[in-house]
Amino acid sequence: MPPIINVKTDSRIEMVDITAAVRKELSRSGITDGTCVVYVPHTTSGITINEGADPAVCRDILMKLNDLVPANAGYLHMEGNADSHIKASLMGSSVTVLVEEGRLVLGTWQKIFFCEFDGPRSRKAFVSIR
Amino acid sequence: MPPIINVKTDSRIEMVDITAAVRKELSRSGITDGTCVVYVPHTTSGITINEGADPAVCRDILMKLNDLVPANAGYLHMEGNADSHIKASLMGSSVTVLVEEGRLVLGTWQKIFFCEFDGPRSRKAFVSIR
Amino acid sequence: MPPIINVKTDSRIEMVDITAAVRKELSRSGITDGTCVVYVPHTTSGITINEGADPAVCRDILMKLNDLVPANAGYLHMEGNADSHIKASLMGSSVTVLVEEGRLVLGTWQKIFFCEFDGPRSRKAFVSIR
Numbered sequence: 477m478p479p480i481i482n483v484k485t486d487s488r489i490e491m492v493d494i495t496a497a498v499r500k501e502l503s504r505s506g507i508t509d510g511t512c513v514v515y516v517p518h519t520t521s522g523i524t525i526n527e528g529a530d531p532a533v534c535r536d537i538l539m540k541l542n543d544l545v546p547a548n549a550g551y552l553h554m555e556g557n558a559d560s561h562i563k564a565s566l567m568g569s570s571v572t573v574l575v576e577e578g579r580l581v582l583g584t585w586q587k588i589f590f591c592e593f594d595g596p597r598s599r600k601a602f603v604s605i606r
Numbered sequence: 607m608p609p610i611i612n613v614k615t616d617s618r619i620e621m622v623d624i625t626a627a628v629r630k631e632l633s634r635s636g637i638t639d640g641t642c643v644v645y646v647p648h649t650t651s652g653i654t655i656n657e658g659a660d661p662a663v664c665r666d667i668l669m670k671l672n673d674l675v676p677a678n679a680g681y682l683h684m685e686g687n688a689d690s691h692i693k694a695s696l697m698g699s700s701v702t703v704l705v706e707e708g709r710l711v712l713g714t715w716q717k718i719f720f721c722e723f724d725g726p727r728s729r730k731a732f733v734s735i736r
Numbered sequence: 737m738p739p740i741i742n743v744k745t746d747s748r749i750e751m752v753d754i755t756a757a758v759r760k761e762l763s764r765s766g767i768t769d770g771t772c773v774v775y776v777p778h779t780t781s782g783i784t785i786n787e788g789a790d791p792a793v794c795r796d797i798l799m800k801l802n803d804l805v806p807a808n809a810g811y812l813h814m815e816g817n818a819d820s821h822i823k824a825s826l827m828g829s830s831v832t833v834l835v836e837e838g839r840l841v842l843g844t845w846q847k848i849f850f851c852e853f854d855g856p857r858s859r860k861a862f863v864s865i866r
Binding site for chain 1: 640655660666674698712714715716
Binding site: 510511524525526527530532533535536537539540544566567568571572573574576581582583584585586 | 779830866
């Protein structure tokens with residue numbers, strides 16, 4: 477298994493900033509130049525990069541996803557989380573970040589967010605740096 | 607050209623599970639540890655990773671995409687497939703999956719789906735494993 | 737810093753074809769086979785691959801994004817660009833393109849578009865080829 481970041485969520489839908497955990501894995505890897513892929517192995521969660529300074533940004537993203545893809549809106553999938561699967565595909569299952577001089581090349585306001593869409597749950601993300 | 611996966615679709619919009627074909631390319635490559643990129647060279651199809659156990663999940667994803675981006679809804683592009691282009695960008699043109707010990711590191715329920723949005727067509731996806 | 741592509745935008749939302757600039761960086765790198773990642777370090781812009789022949793396709797993508805995620809629609813984030821952040825996550829922060837024989841492996845109609853959602857601005861994208 478690749479290095480794992482564990483994520484615990486408290487709500488049905490929630491964005492969790494995992495940037496510090498990704499940086500820790502980068503530091504452990506000893507790699508100074510390359511590419512970092514963070515991959516989510518779940519089908520009702522996703523991952524995205526967005527602003528971390530004002531938590532209202534994540535709340536707006538989640539509200540809009542709920543607005544576009546409401547829960548329990550006549551879906552065929554009978555487990556009550558069809559909306560979670562759809563939201564997951566809209567955000568995507570991985571992000572790729574460049575690595576230079578031992579650091580993630582993120583913009584000033586960018587943070588990496590694990591996106592839970594069917595919580596609360598204990599989840600994980602894989603990190604691969606090459 | 608990189609290794610090609612051929613995909614034949616029967617409907618205007620359709621998700622095709624190409625996981626087995628990607629695994630075959632991985633096996634052929636002989637690579638045991640690295641990163642696998644599956645890339646779609648079309649502008650009216652995309653690619654996503656989601657649940658493969660219940661086919662209703664894919665039907666829900668496609669229904670929601672049709673609901674958010676209906677066909678023939680006053681678009682400027684005159685070829686009748688403006689919605690297909692928009693759906694393609696919402697899903698994305700590639701997925702990245704980690705490779706360890708000769709295997710794709712997918713979650714229990716995850717499958718890789720080629721997403722046709724302007725079928726039926728004969729399409730292809732490229733696989734690059736490094 | 738990785739090689740930078742500078743992008744100047746004239747409107748609030750706009751898609752800018754940066755394919756030629758990415759090709760120039762590929763040529764400079766001297767790399768003939770590998771993977772090219774184009775990364776956007778901003779939280780109110782994104783990146784996507786779509787059709788470049790008919791400019792109506794990009795206008796349709798932008799119109800639909802404005803339709804699904806209108807500006808100033810009761811968001812919590814108070815800077816007037818909550819919609820820009822949401823649009824950025826829908827498009828994504830990077831694209832990955834394969835490289836073979838010194839060329840980007842793009843489909844016939846595919847171009848790489850920087851997506852401005854809070855312009856006009858001077859922006860940048862990073863290119864990493866390995």
